[in-house]
Amino acid sequence: MNSNLFSYIWQHTRRDQIWIIGVILISMPFLFLALDLPKAIVNGPIQGRGFMTPDATARFLELKFALPQWLGGSNLNLFSGFELSRMGYLVGLSFVFLGLVCINGLFKFYINTFKGRLGERMLRRLRYELVDRVLRFPMPYFKKVKPAEVATMIKDEVEPLGGFIGDAFVQPVFLSGQALTAMIFIMVQNIWLGLIAASIVLIQAFLIPRLRKRLLVLGKQQQLTARDLAGRVAEVVEGIGEVRTNDTSNFERADISNRLGRIFFIRYELFQRKFFVKFLNNFLAQLTPFLFFLIGGYFAISGSLDIGQLVAVIAAYKDLPGPIKELIDWDQQRQDVEIKYNQVCEQFSPQPMITAALQAPTPGVVANLSQPLAVSGLTITDDTGTMVLEPVDFALAPGEWVAAVGEVNAGAEITAEALAQLVPPTAGHIRIGDQPLDAISAAVTGRRIAYVGPDTYLRNLSIRACLLSALMNHPQRSLSGQSGLKRDLEEARASGNSELDWSADWIDYDRLGVADASHIDKRILKALTLVEMDDEVFEFGLRSQPDASASRAIETPILTARAALKARLAKASIAHMVEPFDPDRFQNQATIAENLVFGAALSKEFEAENLPRNRLFLDILAENALDQQLYDVGRKIAATVVELFADLPPNHPFFDRLSFVKPEELPTYKTMLARLGDRDYVAADKTDRGLLLGLALRYIEPRHRLNLLTDDIRTLIIAARRRLIERIRAGKSATVAIYEPEHYNVGSSLEANILFGRIAHGLADAPNKVHQAIRETLVDLNLRDTVLEAGLSFVVGNGGKRLTQAQRQKLALARALLKEPDILIVNRGLANLNPRNQRAIMAALAKAKPKARPKSGTTNEVGTVEKKPRMTVFWVLASPALVELFDRVLVFHDGRITADGTPAKLMDSSKQLKRLVA
Amino acid sequence: MSIQDEVAVLRRIPLFAHIDAQKLKLLAFTSERIVYEPGQTLFLQGEEGDASFVIIDGQADILVDSPQGPVSVAKVERNAIVGEVAVLCDVPRTATVKAFTRLDTLRVTKAQFLSLLTEFPELTVEIMKILALRLTKTSTELSQARSRLLALERPSA
Structure with missing residues (x-):
């Protein structure tokens, strides 16, 4: 890496920099003209100079140069212009002014866009180069670097460099040109006013950088502390296990608090100083017009300066402090980014780096290493x-x-x-x-x-x-079309980035000796079988829930397996261990919520804990007279639980077996029951209704055995289920994957799809026997590989x-x-x-x-x-x-x-x- | 069968006779109800004991390993409790228990059982009684076995 920022920038952007400087130079005369024109307008048509008589005319847009003496001294007449009256002249000049404003604006627009692109390209190049260097760091160096700090450097710290790079050469040329133009203009108008302006600028240029020195130091400190903070936070996250097992979380809190405190004070001081400098700058900028009014006014009154000149000087002065200030800013920024650049360079230049040639992209087949x-x-x-x-x-x-x-x-x-x-x-x-x-x-x-x-x-x-x-x-075959790629490629080239197609298929199927992606799974399974991981992947597959596109391919075999499992269970006389989902029958082994919704929730509002707040669901309950019934069920559950558990200490082992409420919620239910007394559903308020409904929805008769479900309630539940299914089907979006005996259920895992029911509660060894039967069924149907392939989609986690x-x-x-x-x-x-x-x-x-x-x-x-x-x-x-x-x-x-x-x-x-x- | 019925069964068990209905209900509520088909194993001799079982209905076979394989030593039926020794003394299961007929049980975990004991001294006394009775029975059987063994050895001597 080039250790000097400016030569680094120059090396990569020479041509662009020269071009843009050229454009800026060309734009300068237009700027000067735009400054000069107000004077011509005020003095000419407005004040009437050259229009002494009402019908006097003047030549507009006359282009005429007096040749120097040594060229003969004659006048060179390029364009004789138009003959215009005073009013016409005013209109003409005003439009020229408007035209110049447009031209100057367009110049600015072009220059800024060009600079922006230049900066972004260099930023891209720099970031890429840094990552490229990380990839080539010598191995021992990785013991010393903290990943989060490297990431922060690449992501945040070089960012201002990008902004600066666009301005590195352009800004000083552009701004000093601007300032110089304005300065010369003022000088030409009146030497004294010019001197005032110049001296204020000199004071500014002398004072401000001195005040800002401390700002630079603070800025650097801020950068280092922020980088450390990123490193620390990453350490906490990576070592969270240690933090939890040793209860050092409060030390971490204190440490982070301390760091944040340090950052706060650095930033606070930074702000204070920044605003003070700003104040001083503004004051100096306003001091000049004060002097202009006072001294310029005096000259104007005494007649040694005309009003037009004074107006033009004040207008020109508007353009002076801006560029000067920005020039000072640029210089500060230069020092700042040079420090940053050098720091980054140092961090990213450990020796010995692996040479780029060793990692060069290599397509095709490489030779075997067949020698000793x-x-x-x-x-x-x-x-x-x-x-x-x-x-x-x-x-x-x-x-x-x-x-x-x-x-x-x-x-x-x-x-x-x-x-x-x-x-x-x-x-x-x-x-x-x-x-x-x-x-x-x-x-x-x-x-x-x-x-x-x-x-x-x-x-x-x-x-x-x-x-x-x-x-x-290495990229093997392109997957995307060519359009759009060309632009990406050209831009990558312009910033010296990798030109390899990221979106291509990079997997080298030839090396595996398989034709394409569809055969790859077989090879993977072979490798996994060899390392005895196939059984585990099989379990992942059973518990996985393939997405819509993947599930379509396995629907038929899974439905076959569903039927085969049923037959197998019947043959082994354990059919009673599974209660299948039947749309027309109450599912005894499932909760009331599952009986009503009768499907796997695809959206949050149909998940069991959110049902008491689900508008549609509550409506259906009310329409089917279930709201009161379930309220009563919930109340009986609450009464039983409160009665049984109320006087147990909170950590009593019996609480482990309590599935309805958490021990800390018991008092809530106790007070609620007391409050409700024997008030019925109608008299209860919304919160209480929701809580009791929540309890009822979690009830499973064979498991909890409170004898709360009557045939009447079961019938009502099935009727409500039918209505709810209709309404869900009529809805716009898929909110629930409804259980249908003849169809694959997209909201359930493969295993749940094959089982398609619930394992009965309270039958010894039922879960084991059923799971065993599922696995045997799949092997018999030659579906083991299908499930294994689904298991390959299991995401391994961070x-x-x-x-x-x-x-x-x-x-x-x-x-x-x-x-x-x-x-x-x-x-x-x-x-x-x-x-x-x-x-x-x-x-x-x-x-x-x-x-x-x-x-x-x-x-x-x-x-x-x-x-x-x-x-x-x-x-x-x-x-x-x-x-x-x-x-x-x-x-x-x-x-x-x-x-x-x-x-x-x-x-x-x-x-x-x-x-x-x- | 609901919790209420289970409480009725629990009350008939001598061990729980003196415990008030409220606590039995709690015990039933927090216990798992498990049905075993004939021949299914509740637990095996030598295993770690994590729960005891109250038999609500049916018959269970108690088997002890011998050089000739498992030998049935006793049958227990409704209102009996099995597996409590391993839970009380932290020793491996002393016998294998299998369902002889269809067996309806209430599974009481170790933690539940021990907390009942600390809460109800009556229950502890009951357990002591049962264990003492068993010990007496075993001692009697042992002395009988000894004398028979002696009787067998003497003629040959």
Whole structure:
């Protein structure tokens, strides 16, 4: 990065800057004319100079130059103009004035737009360059930077730079031109008034920057404190678990309060000073007209200055303080942004950066890394200077499976990280064939080497997208049309941004050997099965609720499964364990709310807790005489609950089983019941009605067993349900997905769609048996893959937090396998699984040799394009007992390799290995 | 069957005889009602005990593991309570209980059961009585078994 802001700007915007300065210079004479014209109007037609007689005329728009003496001294007549009367002359001049106003305005408009675009382009370039640099930072540097601070710098701190860049060269030229024009004009009119104006300007130029020095310091402090605040807030969010488990939230509050306080005082002082400077500026600006009136008036009265000149001077002076002030502003801004720019430059220039060439976009197929990987004299010291890896030497033959074992941090982990280029070697080399690893382009290492560490960062995407993200190395085929793209592309080029098409399909299907997106899921499932994550994804799929477009494809199979499940339950004589949804019958296992709405809510107002406030719902209840009935049910529930629980202490274990009300709400119900006495529904007020209705709506007879539902109420509920369904169907938007036995329900999960009913309460083991039956049904119908594919849409949460750590590890391994790498490096990648599962996965992996596939290749840097050999594996084992699955074992101890050989041999000879396995 | 009926059943159980109806209603209200089909297991010997069961209707089989497999040692029926020992003493289940006929039960969790005990000393005394009776019975059976064992050993000696 160019360390000087001005040369950075000049380097990228030279042509534009010269152009706009040219335009500004051209605009100057017009500005001068617009200043001069009022004088001509006042003195000429208004005051009558040159129109001594009523019918006198003057030449309008006459263009005539007196040639200098050395050119002959004659008059050059370009345009003889029109002959106009005094009135006509006034009209003519006024229109010329209007024309000049328009021209000047248009110049300003063009210049400002051009400057704005210039600035925005440079801002875009700068931000892009900063992110590009982040992508090329040396790995150890990431230990020191706080993500939120980097983000703040890129997002907020360079923003004023963008504004300034447009003005960097233009503003001083433009403003000083403006000010100079006005100044010269005033000077020409009257030298004394000119001197007054000039001296005030000099005072301004001297005083204001001095006053503003402190402002700059404050501005910088404000920036640093705000950046720190962003970093702190991010820390709190990332470490919220620690904050909660240690009850340090109040310390965080105090810390944030303290920081905000500091920012407050900085900003407060900033404002005070800013407004004082403003006051002074305004005062000085107003002082000049005062002097003009006084002194200019004196000259005018004494006759040495005509009124027209005085008016013109005062008008011209209007244009003087503005540019001067802005010029001073510009200079302040310059100092300010130079400081900022230098700060940002410093932060974004850690050495040694990865060269841009290594990360250059590389289309097509890259060569296989089919030569041995050799490590020689590899030494690593950490940032405290401690040697964590003494010189180690070893080689991995292509296709060889090597396990690295040792105590935690005995050197195996750091070796794996060095092989993945996550840690730079302090000394020594890693080579593939005869090429140093760090000289091989990222396109090759990133596609041919896979690394799985103990924790993997997952973006908040679906499982499918997470897995495919590792295959997004280069845009493969454009998805959008060409229109609109061209503009984007040109603009990207103008600001030196990446010209790769973001919206294209980036997934390299060829590399996976599948034709297109529709076949990709099969490959993903294969990888997930290999890492034993298929069952979990299956459960995600069952609980998922596919969106409208995805559900259309699976409607038919799911309905088939619904019928098949029914048959299976009947065959196993457990049909009574599920009560199906039947529009004409009361659903005993569901709440009254569910019985009435009889569907899955798609909009908030039909969710159970909002029903007591749902206008349509309340109307239906009233129309079907259910409002009073449910009020009575609610009241009985409230009475029972209050009667049973009122004198229990709030933390009594019985409260755990109370589903209707929270312990702290009990007093509310108690006082309400007392207040209501034996008043009936009509006499009760709206709030009480709502509360009691809410209780009634949550009631399930077989579960709560209060014997509150009569056949009469059930009949009324079914009638009300029918009316409500009609009204919902007649409504404009889909608010409820109604349960229909012959149709797929878009508001329910796959599992709920297959079950299409409720599991009966109070039957031993019913949930397990029914769930088991659902799973068996799907397997029988060959629908397992369909559900698995739905499960691939499960969104993993921020950083993958909706998954367990073991699931994240399995997902990371699956992603690595999907790449079909030549070299697989695993660094305690399955450490969170139990050893039995680790063994099963590794054994499956050893069996699943990738099939040979000829590749049409491009030129290669390393190795040759040939049929695919078995992948090389370097695996730092969390469970050393698994060494037997490998060809060779490296035993690490105290940063050194102490044994190297086949597992069978080392189990006999290496004491360390024996101890680790034991 | 509603809570009221359950309270009626609970009252007939000797253990709960002295507890007022209000508390029994609370106990019923906060307990889960579970029906077992014949042959279904309530709990297995050796498991952690988290609840006891009041039998409202039906018959249950109590089985104890032996070298020859599980052996039925007793049958219990309505108004009995099973599984309370593991809940009281924090020991693993001492026997397996299976439904013999269709079995209607009220599942009382450990926390509920213990809080009843602390609240109602009468209940504790009842439990003591029951346990003492069982102990007496077991001791008697043990001494009988011993003497029979001796009788069997003596002729051979």
